[in-house]
Amino acid sequence: MMVKKYNPPKKTSSLLERAGEIYDYIPAVRTIENGAKPSDAEPGQETARDITPVAPSPMPMQVYDGPRVIVDRDKLREAGFIVPDGPVTGISEEFRIIKRQLLLAAKGNQRTNPVPNGERILICSAHPNEGKTFCALNLALSIAAEKDNEVLLVDADFAKPSILSSLGLEGNKGLMDALADPELLVEDCIIHTDIPGLAILPAGDQTNADTEYLASSRTEKVLNRLTQNNPHRIVIFDSPPALAASPASVLATHVGQVVMVVKADETTETALRDALSLLVGCEHIQLLLNGTKFSPTGRHFGSYYGYGE
Numbered sequence: 001m002m003v004k005k006y007n008p009p010k011k012t013s014s015l016l017e018r019a020g021e022i023y024d025y026i027p028a029v030r031t032i033e034n035g036a037k038p039s040d041a042e043p044g045q046e047t048a049r050d051i052t053p054v055a056p057s058p059m060p061m062q063v064y065d066g067p068r069v070i071v072d073r074d075k076l077r078e079a080g081f082i083v084p085d086g087p088v089t090g091i092s093e094e095f096r097i098i099k100r101q102l103l104l105a106a107k108g109n110q111r112t113n114p115v116p117n118g119e120r121i122l123i124c125s126a127h128p129n130e131g132k133t134f135c136a137l138n139l140a141l142s143i144a145a146e147k148d149n150e151v152l153l154v155d156a157d158f159a160k161p162s163i164l165s166s167l168g169l170e171g172n173k174g175l176m177d178a179l180a181d182p183e184l185l186v187e188d189c190i191i192h193t194d195i196p197g198l199a200i201l202p203a204g205d206q207t208n209a210d211t212e213y214l215a216s217s218r219t220e221k222v223l224n225r226l227t228q229n230n231p232h233r234i235v236i237f238d239s240p241p242a243l244a245a246s247p248a249s250v251l252a253t254h255v256g257q258v259v260m261v262v263k264a265d266e267t268t269e270t271a272l273r274d275a276l277s278l279l280v281g282c283e284h285i286q287l288l289l290n291g292t293k294f295s296p297t298g299r300h301f302g303s304y305y306g307y308g309e
């Protein structure tokens with residue numbers, strides 16, 4: 001009898017790849033780089049894939065010169081987020097690899113066509129507390145650190161917004177207000193931060209009709225305003241949980257990429273399948289494996305089933 005040897009996934013493959021290795025029998029999931037092999041590089045070492053150039057935008061970067069709010073760096077550090085200009089950590093390395101794959105899909109290069117609306121990325125998960133906000137904010141911080149891109153992080157978890165508090169910022173008008181009030185320009189709700197390249201669009205006032213507003217024909221026009229004069233902008237949406245609230249499935253129809261956060265030892269395959277079936281509005285879905293054990297230093301980010309540190 002043949003015994004198939006079990007090869008545990010390499011520790012150095014990215015969290016997108018590791019999630020794919022666990023859940024790759026779910027046909028709804030596509031990967032950005034078909035046939036991509038897990039990286040053999042040591043952590044911190046760039047691989048050819050990590051540095052795949054993305055197509056430069058023909059338009060110059062627009063430099064915002066208005067007021068900026070100050071982000072509380074200590075708060076970021078305490079919650080285990082990437083700290084701008086801080087030391088290289090396991091977390092910053094993981095998100096560096098994840099962002100390259102997402103940027104490649106958003107912008108394309110000589111070999112790959114950009115995904116339609118790929119610059120709009122929804123960070124979703126099946127349930128609350130699986131790390132959506134953690135991943136959305138870290139991804140935003142990682143992309144903002146690139147000179148050629150800026151990020152607009154949209155708090156789209158309308159019932160439980162947490163982006164502003166994570167950054168130590170005060171409330172403001174936001175996306176839901178701009179959807180509800182045609183007189184309010186969505187760009188006037190954007191908060192520019194003192195982190196170069198990072199702007200925030202708050203969730204706005206809570207309403208019971210959030211799904212209806214999102215499903216209205218005006219939403220696409222409002223979202224277009226976020227990027228129409230700014231091709232360097234990547235828009236990241238921090239989503240509500242797919243199985244707990246209906247806006248997630250509507251949001252999926254407005255974005256080009258969905259990142260599904262799965263909590264390694266908690267998200268069941270059934271929950272994941274159900275959540276994915278609600279997000280069919282987006283064709284480009286990737287899974288991101290979040291760590292089993294949370295630690296403020298991020299040391300355990302990405303470790304799972306005992307194969308991590």
Ligand SMILES: Nc1ncnc2c1ncn2[C@@H]1O[C@H](COP(=O)(O)OP(=O)(O)O)[C@@H](O)[C@H]1O
Pocket residue numbers: 079080125127128129130131132133134135162290291293294295296298301302
């Ligand atoms: N990989 C991680 N490392 C450290 N803390 C994490 C990690 N993922 C999530 N957390 C923490 O777990 C809690 C829940 O995560 P959060 O991103 O708020 O979940 P969600 O947005 O899906 O409800 C937060 O306190 C967050 O900072």
Ligand SMILES: [Mg+2]
Pocket residue numbers: 132133134157162238
């Ligand atoms: Mg959240």
